[in-house]
Amino acid sequence: MILKLISRSKQLVPHSPVRILSLYAVLALLLFSAVLLVGLMPADAHAARILEPKQISGAFPTLAASFNPHEQVGHDQMENMDHGHDSGLSVSTALFYTARIVYYTALLMAAGMMLWFSGIRSGSDEQRKRMQQWSLPMMRALLLASLLYVFANARSLMEGYGGGGPEWLRLFTETNTGQAWLALLILSLLGFAVIKASDTFKLIWALLLLAIESWSGHVAALQSNMNLGIVLDFIHLACAAVWSGGLMILLGLWFVDRKEAGRFAERFTTAAWISMALLIITGAAITLLLLPSLSYLFYTSWGIWLIVKIALVALVIVTGALLRARVRRGELPDGLMLKVDAGLMLVITLIVGVFTYMSPLPDNTPVRFHKMGETRHFTVNITPNEPGTNQFEVKIWLPEQLGEPSEVKLVLHSRDRQQLAPLEVPLAIFEDKSYESFPGFVRTSYHAEQMDIPFPGKWTAELQVVDKSGEKVEESIDFENY
Template sequence: MTLHTLPTLPKRMLAAVMLLVVLALTLAPQAFAHATLEKTVPAANVKLAESPPFVELTFNEAVEPSAGSLEVVDSKSNKIKTEEPVLENGGTTLKAGLPKLGDGVYSVSYHIISEDGHPISGSYAFVVGNPPDWKDGETFATQASNSKGMQQNLLYAVRVLYYAALLLATGIALWSVFIRRPSESLQSAFKRLSLIGMRALLLTVLVHIFLQVNELMKGQPISSWGSLFTNTTTGRAWLELIILVLLGFVAQRFKERFVSLLWVVLLLGVESLIGHPAANDQKVLTIAFDFIHLIASAVWAGGLAVLLYVWYADRKEAGRFGASFSQGALISLAVLVISGVTMTLLFLPKLSYLWLTTWGGLLTVKVVLVVAVLVTGTLLRLRMKKNGFPAGSLLKADAIMMACIVAIAAVFTYMSPLPPNEPYNFHQMGEDMHVTFNVSPNVPGGDNTVSLHVWLPEESGAPKSVILRLHSDSRKDAPIDIPLVKDDSEPNDAFPGYISASYEATGPFLPYASKWTAEIRVMDQDDNELVRETAFRNY
């Protein structure tokens, strides 16, 4: 081995380590999916006559089997000793047996992790018997949602900082590769900003992961945290992300450009594998465009940070670097627009869904800001052609808009792009009839439980017949007749002077996403037909 070959060994070793990290993530069993709670047993806020035998949570996708918790507590916050929670139905249902519960208000809280790395938590209340201090379950649900909202806002704030640090660190690394012979002033800017970006990235990635793990493992001993990072796909992905960030400090010590380029590709590649792109049906295509989107974002964000730094330190150098940046920024913004539009089309089955979610609203704001950035960039180029260096006011405006776009991107990449399907509940009072109609979980293409309760005046007697039909507003198919079965259980609500009748059916009654109209036809003993209609939709 000659002295000439020695420097290549650390480079090859570093490259091998980074490739092994990503290979381990790629070969790990992955089924990333943004799980959402679809159904609970007992149902939220229900009042039961007897103790339920178990608690059951059903999600739309499989959840991680080796992490999380499910707890039941009474109205005095005493924990109920349940059986060990188990996963059923291919990992989509979490179930725990219950001891016999006395009269009281009970709350169920869960902390699980979906396979795209999102900790999911929530709680709801149900009532057994007739406790003397009974309160509506909505009271407890609201308190839980407020607590969850504060935690979610903190997570979003850290996510914004992490996303900004990620783009800053990788963007500066890319520009140090692009600029072949940087001046001493530019080298100083790269070195200074790269160190700031790497430190910020390490800090934010650790805090970001800690907050998610802390939420997920709430109530469990710290000793059990290790199993999360070794026995779950998401935990291993988080661990590998930390390792790659640490390797970035080592990569900075090498002057060879390919080491920095390899580190950027692997880090942004791992980031693309964690989240919504990997949960989409067209997984490979969405991940590829998300990776391209991240690369373009890094080029623009990192270059703008360097230009701002140099503008304050050396105006002449700012003019020289500004020429390269304006060209690179124009290309990166074009790539951002193309990749962003493509991912939106891949995510959404209908563009109209843009106006139905917070995700779509934030994306709309982001598009407006990108257009404003294009205008600002054009003005910057014109100013540089005229005076040789960029205008400070335009640079600051561009930086502010970049910060807003990064913040929006960090938040909405953590949100579901599709509108949520929620159980539908309808209740209507009337002198001739009261009606309650429920559909749960109200999802297209799967089994839904339909329940119908009617109350007729005592003088009218029990219903002679009850017909329930579902009409699709988007298709002119024949209505779907629901095969109702008489349910002998008494409804929770009782109305003096009225006779109740309950019906239920379970099956694939909603074959596709649509706006639906439920037509309820009740015939009393005198052959008087009473008709009620209510509209709901799913996505």
Template structure:
């Protein structure tokens, strides 16, 4: 096998190993793969109500696309109870579906929507109205069975579909950086040799062709994932009436315009590269986090620096094969640009991480953070290799084949890691607090929804024996387990008429609730419920929870 073949085989093997390691990491339990999350539901999952709720309301932590998707409420025969369409709130974070008056029975709520950044959010749950004649508890119902999808279960294994999605993202991201980088380099190499200019033009066209094919594949795979189970009529809404759909159309338009721009001079090419990188910045995490201007600016500079490095390294590799002397001359320019690019990558990467994460501890909570740590290690190696290349060039020596291979392999690994960042969430998902304890002297239930820093709904339910009667008082306190110096936060719960049918023979129930910002910051918390009966006997129950 030739040295050239060995080189490409090594690059392919390195990229394949990187893809596999990253995908295995993403498939592990606890890996955060979603962006928008369902925070609050009305009616609540697995709840029993005496009367029909007026509407189904779903609230998310981010804005969603109201034009695509649906909420369905099915009866026990899997028949829709209404054909009305849900309406969105002004902030775009809630959907409300009015309901007709429902009779006794078990009902399934099924939702499938997409967030503004194009990620699908779907799920289903059940609630019960009245005393169902079959006597089935809502908590024992399987929503998948109600929808006719028996046998569904959560898998921690990497599926073929997931592998295809991640692999396509990696190919798309690499082609984007390569095309943008090659269109930026003519501005950095003006007045250079004719041979370099010919190679640039040749590879610019190849990169644009690759970008167009990769973009079509990327859009097809993601649109298919988002609209799985939807009628074909939804595709027009996706592409014309949603943010992510319009961004995809703009991507294809820019990719096609690139074939015209490639005939123009360096400035027009650089403007095209800037345009497509700006579009990519608006398609990722940067558009969600605040301050948005800083986030988008960091992301754009990050992408531009990566593009210069990727495009320049490819040019150096093809020149190395075609003409070693010309490669040596180009290496002088590339080594300087590469070191500047890697420096900007590090600085903007740190800036984005600080914007995305409340603290650096969050690097250890999700797959996003773990991949970022892996990428950081790879960037450190790139700095070492780049420094060695720069020293050789300054001495007037040619870059060695080994250093070029290592730099190219590291580039492939970093691109794979970076491609996955925009598909997984940097923040772990918060889960509602659902605590319930049974006892001879007292039953206790505590709910905190959606369990996030800021406003939450608190519900405390207490069941005392009939002989004891209703509680004299019930108090709820929160203690920060991360800030032991802080005193307890008293949550002002008040009695309310609970619509849920949750009774126990021989016990009397009392329910209390409130809403407010009583969880002021993220972290580990302890909830303390103090129940005083009419004889001034106090029972204290504690439970720990956390949020991000």
């Protein structure tokens, strides 16, 4: 985006090239500092769930739960554990994701259009006239898309919870998510007034719109470095709006006035390259904040979609380089390359609409291990198998003549951090009222309810059983959590 200064005569004049370069240099330096901070953080600080829950609750007053609408209005989520996870692609699911895709497209187009009013050259009356004509349909699209987006997400969020109208009112008035949606709708309505206002108000409106979206994204649920994540996400969205909005303006001008398209391309190609560089930097930094390790990209649909997005961005860079080369030679932008670039942009927006609703981290599943032998049976259960407090349950079946074991130990070993001392689970015998039984065997059950797994990763649970004859048996169970 090319900013303008207002001269004393109240006429808009463009920055000199030196000032523009200085502006981008300062912005790049700030981003480099933020990324450097991310890189210098210990591995345990990269993702919210890598910290021990007790440490988190004491160190950070604003937790991920504060962004959970159900937590804020007192919903019991344990009764609705399948909420939000449809099996297969139903019609409602397809419509839900369609609403998200349309919303993100309209959001970037509208914000980008308003940002570019401050980026076009002074005296570009034809460009300004065309952009003004396109602004009204863009605002209508944003309002409609925002209504569909909010309704679809609120309906998905409230599905399975009773209460009717009052509960919906509480969602929009008592939760951060609902308040962000309400602010989005208000700004969408104000957009119709903004298109008639000055470029400064257009700029402020666009930045507020993007700030609301960055506040309600994945990074807003970080339990550490949340503020850094929101700033990075805001810059990421602003750069995406500059690129996508500018590209649509360029394509529109190409269809109605090739000469104006050529003039606009001179300004756009430079801004697009700077925006793309900042998109890559901020995107990488956000990924490092969300994931404990880049290997997690291969564990989830979120990661696979992100890899596809990165590949598409690489293609955008290629087409952008070809367009920039033509413009620097004084030639008009090539229509085919413009259409390819616009097509790639729409596909990337489609991916964003899908994977922003997915969890960056894989789902954890409880450990359920059972092994039957000729003289011994073992069961080990770890629930819910995630960083933080877990319940451990161990069941041992020994022949009746041996009775209860004389000693049982369960020790956890980190396969990722082998230098870490083993963690012994404090097992205690409890009265097991389940009906599992094997003829000729005696069952002894142990549990531990307050044992913490300190961080995610690859683990080995080593079960050691000594019977009354002195014979010792060891069993190793490998498991992972995220």
